[in-house]
Amino acid sequence: MGTVEPATRLRADAQRNRDLIISAAKTVFASRGPDVPMEEIAKESGVGVGTLYRRFPDRDALIRAVAADNLGQILDKVRAAMAEEPTGWDALARIMRLSTDLRLSVALTASSERSLEIIRGDEKITELRRTLMGALDEVVTLAQREKTVRQDVGGGDVAVLCSLLLQKVRSLSEEGLEFATERCVAIMLDGLRASASNPLPGRPLTKNDVKH
Amino acid sequence: MGTVEPATRLRADAQRNRDLIISAAKTVFASRGPDVPMEEIAKESGVGVGTLYRRFPDRDALIRAVAADNLGQILDKVRAAMAEEPTGWDALARIMRLSTDLRLSVALTASSERSLEIIRGDEKITELRRTLMGALDEVVTLAQREKTVRQDVGGGDVAVLCSLLLQKVRSLSEEGLEFATERCVAIMLDGLRASASNPLPGRPLTKNDVKH
Amino acid sequence: MGTVEPATRLRADAQRNRDLIISAAKTVFASRGPDVPMEEIAKESGVGVGTLYRRFPDRDALIRAVAADNLGQILDKVRAAMAEEPTGWDALARIMRLSTDLRLSVALTASSERSLEIIRGDEKITELRRTLMGALDEVVTLAQREKTVRQDVGGGDVAVLCSLLLQKVRSLSEEGLEFATERCVAIMLDGLRASASNPLPGRPLTKNDVKH
Amino acid sequence: MGTVEPATRLRADAQRNRDLIISAAKTVFASRGPDVPMEEIAKESGVGVGTLYRRFPDRDALIRAVAADNLGQILDKVRAAMAEEPTGWDALARIMRLSTDLRLSVALTASSERSLEIIRGDEKITELRRTLMGALDEVVTLAQREKTVRQDVGGGDVAVLCSLLLQKVRSLSEEGLEFATERCVAIMLDGLRASASNPLPGRPLTKNDVKH
DNA sequence: CATGAATGAGTATTCATTCAT
DNA sequence: CATGAATGAATACTCATTCAT
Structure with a gap:
C-alpha cells in the first residue's frame, strides 16, 4: 500500500485536510511548477494557509x-x-x-x-x-x-x-x-x-x- | 548555421556581451532552473544587470x-x-x-x-x-x-x-x-x-x- | 457620508490598517508627490509594505x-x-x-x-x-x-x-x-x-x- | 528678452542642441511629468543622452x-x-x-x-x-x-x-x-x-x- | 484548531549617470 | 564632440512564514 502515514495518528478531520492538501499540491505542482505560491495550494485545497502550514512545516x-x-x-x-x-x-x-x-x-x-x-x-x-x-x-x-x-x-x-x-x-x-x-x-x-x-x-x- | 542575429547590427562590444549573456544563461538555467535571479545570470556573464536588461528587455x-x-x-x-x-x-x-x-x-x-x-x-x-x-x-x-x-x-x-x-x-x-x-x-x-x-x-x- | 467601504466587511484590525494607510498616503502624497516609494507610505502608516500591498494591490x-x-x-x-x-x-x-x-x-x-x-x-x-x-x-x-x-x-x-x-x-x-x-x-x-x-x-x- | 545665455558663448551647433533640448524638455515635462526618463528627453530632442548630459550636468x-x-x-x-x-x-x-x-x-x-x-x-x-x-x-x-x-x-x-x-x-x-x-x-x-x-x-x- | 492578516526578505526591473568607442 | 553602452542603486511587488483573532 502506497499511502504514507505520519507517526502519530491524526484526528479524522486533520487527516482529511492532509489528503486534500496533497491532492491539491499534485494538481497545482503539475500545472504551475514546483514554485507555486503556497497560498495557491491552500486555495486549491480549500483550506487556509495556516492550516497548510500546520500540516506541513514548510514547502x-x-x-x-x-x-x-x-x-x-x-x-x-x-x-x-x-x-x-x-x-x-x-x-x-x-x-x-x-x-x-x-x-x-x-x-x-x-x-x-x-x-x-x-x-x-x-x-x-x-x-x-x-x-x-x-x-x-x-x-x-x-x-x-x-x-x-x-x-x-x-x-x-x-x-x-x-x-x-x-x-x-x-x-x-x-x-x-x-x-x-x-x-x-x-x-x-x-x-x-x-x-x-x-x-x-x-x-x-x-x-x-x-x-x- | 544556427546562430541568430538581431535585426540591426550591434556594436562589437555589445554583441560580445550578448553572446556572453546567452552562454551564461544556458549554464545557469541548466543548473538552477528557469527562475534563477537575473542577477545570477548577469554575474555569471561578467556584466551588470543593467547590461543584461539592455540586451534583453525581460526574462x-x-x-x-x-x-x-x-x-x-x-x-x-x-x-x-x-x-x-x-x-x-x-x-x-x-x-x-x-x-x-x-x-x-x-x-x-x-x-x-x-x-x-x-x-x-x-x-x-x-x-x-x-x-x-x-x-x-x-x-x-x-x-x-x-x-x-x-x-x-x-x-x-x-x-x-x-x-x-x-x-x-x-x-x-x-x-x-x-x-x-x-x-x-x-x-x-x-x-x-x-x-x-x-x-x-x-x-x-x-x-x-x-x-x- | 463620504467614507467609502469595500465590498466585503474587513476584520476590525484590517479595516484599521486600511484607514491608517489611506491617511498616511494623503500626507505623503501631499508632501512628496504621487511617486513616493511605497515603502515610505508603509512606514508612515506604521505597517509593513506587505500589509499595504495586501490592502491595495498596487500603487x-x-x-x-x-x-x-x-x-x-x-x-x-x-x-x-x-x-x-x-x-x-x-x-x-x-x-x-x-x-x-x-x-x-x-x-x-x-x-x-x-x-x-x-x-x-x-x-x-x-x-x-x-x-x-x-x-x-x-x-x-x-x-x-x-x-x-x-x-x-x-x-x-x-x-x-x-x-x-x-x-x-x-x-x-x-x-x-x-x-x-x-x-x-x-x-x-x-x-x-x-x-x-x-x-x-x-x-x-x-x-x-x-x-x- | 527672455532667452537666457550661459556664461561662455557656445559653438553654433552646441547652442542649437541646447535649444532643442530645452524645447523637447518642455514638451515632455508637460506630457509626462517632471520625472520622465532623461532618455525620453534626449530622444525627443533628437540627440543622445550623452549630449544632453554634456549640456546639462544633471536633471x-x-x-x-x-x-x-x-x-x-x-x-x-x-x-x-x-x-x-x-x-x-x-x-x-x-x-x-x-x-x-x-x-x-x-x-x-x-x-x-x-x-x-x-x-x-x-x-x-x-x-x-x-x-x-x-x-x-x-x-x-x-x-x-x-x-x-x-x-x-x-x-x-x-x-x-x-x-x-x-x-x-x-x-x-x-x-x-x-x-x-x-x-x-x-x-x-x-x-x-x-x-x-x-x-x-x-x-x-x-x-x-x-x-x- | 482553522483562518487569514502582518511582516519583511528576496527579486525584477528601471533609470540617472559615467565612460568607452 | 556625439553617441549609445555599461553600471548599479533605487524601488515595486511577491511570497514564505509567523501570529493574532
Whole structure:
C-alpha cells in the first residue's frame, strides 16, 4: 500500500485536510511548477494557509509528502501488474504503459535539481524507491526466464526508460501526447524483446545502479 | 548555421556581451532552473544587470533567445550528421546520440509550462523548429528507403524519442546518466530497426504532428 | 457620508490598517508627490509594505482609494455648508473657502496626467464626482433665485474656480498662501456677485460640462 | 528678452542642441511629468543622452534651464502687453489671459515641491522673477490711477490669480479648458474692477509678498 | 484548531549617470 | 564632440512564514 502515514495518528478531520492538501499540491505542482505560491495550494485545497502550514512545516515537507505519495501510487500499480498479469512480459508492458497515468502527478516532483535535494535523504522515500526498484528487477528477471526479454537488460534499464516516459513532451497536444507515448512505449518494447539482439553497450543496469 | 542575429547590427562590444549573456544563461538555467535571479545570470556573464536588461528587455526575451540559440545548435548538429554519415541509419543513430551533448543546455528552456508559453509564437523559434522537423523526416525517409528503419515510423516519432532523451534522469550520477542514456538509445534504435516489426499502434508521426 | 467601504466587511484590525494607510498616503502624497516609494507610505502608516500591498494591490489602487476618500470628504463638507448656512450665497462663500482645508489632501491626487488616467473609470469616484457637481449646481441655482449670484454662471464655473484654488501656490509661505487664498476667494466672490455684471463670454458651465 | 545665455558663448551647433533640448524638455515635462526618463528627453530632442548630459550636468540643471526659459517667455509677453495696450486695464486683462498660452510649458516646472527646491536659489531665475513681479505691480498701479482697478489689490494678488490660472484643470476637455479659463478670467476681472467694492480682507499683496 | 492578516526578505526591473568607442 | 553602452542603486511587488483573532 502506497499511502504514507505520519507517526502519530491524526484526528479524522486533520487527516482529511492532509489528503486534500496533497491532492491539491499534485494538481497545482503539475500545472504551475514546483514554485507555486503556497497560498495557491491552500486555495486549491480549500483550506487556509495556516492550516497548510500546520500540516506541513514548510514547502519542502510538502514536496516530500507529495513525492512519497507518488511513489506509493506507482508501487501499488507495479505490484498490481505483477499480480494480475499472466506473464512477465505482459507485466512489463503494462508497467511501461503506466507513464500516461502517472505523468501528471509525478513529473514535477522529480524534475528540478532543487526538488532532488529536498527529496534526497528522506527515509520513507528512499525505502519506497528501493522497494520499487526491487520489483522492477524482479519483473525483468521473470520475463528473461520466459525468454521474452533480451538478456542484456536489467530492472535499472527499465526504470530509466520509464522515467524518461514520465516526461511531458510539450510540443504535443494533450491527445497527441498520449498517442505518441503509446508509440514510444511500443518502440521501446520492441527494443527490449529477446529478438532484438543487437548487443547493448556495457552491462545491464540493476536496482543498484539507480539508487542515488 | 544556427546562430541568430538581431535585426540591426550591434556594436562589437555589445554583441560580445550578448553572446556572453546567452552562454551564461544556458549554464545557469541548466543548473538552477528557469527562475534563477537575473542577477545570477548577469554575474555569471561578467556584466551588470543593467547590461543584461539592455540586451534583453525581460526574462522572457532572454529565455526566447536561449531557446532559439539551442535550436540553432541542434539544427547544426543534425545537418552535420546528415552531411557526414554514409547512410541514413548512421545519421539517425548519430542524431539520437546527440542528447548527451545537448541535454544540459536544452533541458531547462523547454521544460516548464511557463517556458512553453513564452517560447510559443516566437517567429524565429517556430521557423527553426519547422526546419529541424523537416530534417528529421528526411533522415527517416532516407533510412526507410535503405530498408534499415521500419516503415511504420516517421520523423515525428524520432523527435519525440529524442526529446524524451534530453531529459536529465536525476536518480543517476553524472556518469551513470551518460552510460544509461547510451543504453536507452541503443534499445530505442533496436526498436526502430526494420527487423523489429511488431506493428506499432496508429500511424507514423511526421513533422506535422509535432508542430504546435 | 463620504467614507467609502469595500465590498466585503474587513476584520476590525484590517479595516484599521486600511484607514491608517489611506491617511498616511494623503500626507505623503501631499508632501512628496504621487511617486513616493511605497515603502515610505508603509512606514508612515506604521505597517509593513506587505500589509499595504495586501490592502491595495498596487500603487494605482491606492491612489484611487485616496482620491475617492478625498472626494467623499469634500462632498461631506459641501453638504454641511448647504445644510447649515442660511442663504445660498453664504453656502457658496463657505464652499469656496474650503480650498484651504482641502488643498493638502486633494492636490496631489488629481494633479498629474497619470493620476487622471488612474482615476478615470473608477466607478465609485465617478459617482462621487457626479453627486458633488449636482450639489454645486444646486447651490448656485439657489443663490441665483436669491438674486445674490449673477445669472450667467453655473455650478460648473464654481467647480472650476474651486479646483483652481486647490492648487498650492509655491512661491508663497505657508501663512502667505492661506492669506492670499482668502483674498483670491474674495475677489472671485466679488466677480460672482449679481452686481458684477460685465457679461461673461459663452454660457454658464453646469455639471454636464465638467463630467469627464 | 527672455532667452537666457550661459556664461561662455557656445559653438553654433552646441547652442542649437541646447535649444532643442530645452524645447523637447518642455514638451515632455508637460506630457509626462517632471520625472520622465532623461532618455525620453534626449530622444525627443533628437540627440543622445550623452549630449544632453554634456549640456546639462544633471536633471536639476535642466529643470532650472527650462524654468528660466519659461519665465523669460512670460516676461516678454507681459512687457509686450504693457507696451502695446492703450490702458493699464487692457494690459492687465491681456496679461491675465496669457495663462492659456503658458499653461502647457509652465505648469510642470513649478508644480512639485521638489521642483521648487531645485529652482530656489537659482540666481537667474530669482532675478527674472523679481523683474516680472515689478512689472505686474507697475501694471496694477497704472490701472489704479486710471480708476479701473480697485484700490485694495496689488501686483501680488494678480500674480497669485495668474498662477492659479496656469493650472490645467483635468476634468475638462482640451477645448473645455480653454473656454472655462476664459470665463474664470472674466469673473476674476469683474472681481478686480474698481466697481466691485466689497472690501477685501487684509492688505494688497505686492511683489514683496511673492518673492520666496 | 482553522483562518487569514502582518511582516519583511528576496527579486525584477528601471533609470540617472559615467565612460568607452 | 556625439553617441549609445555599461553600471548599479533605487524601488515595486511577491511570497514564505509567523501570529493574532
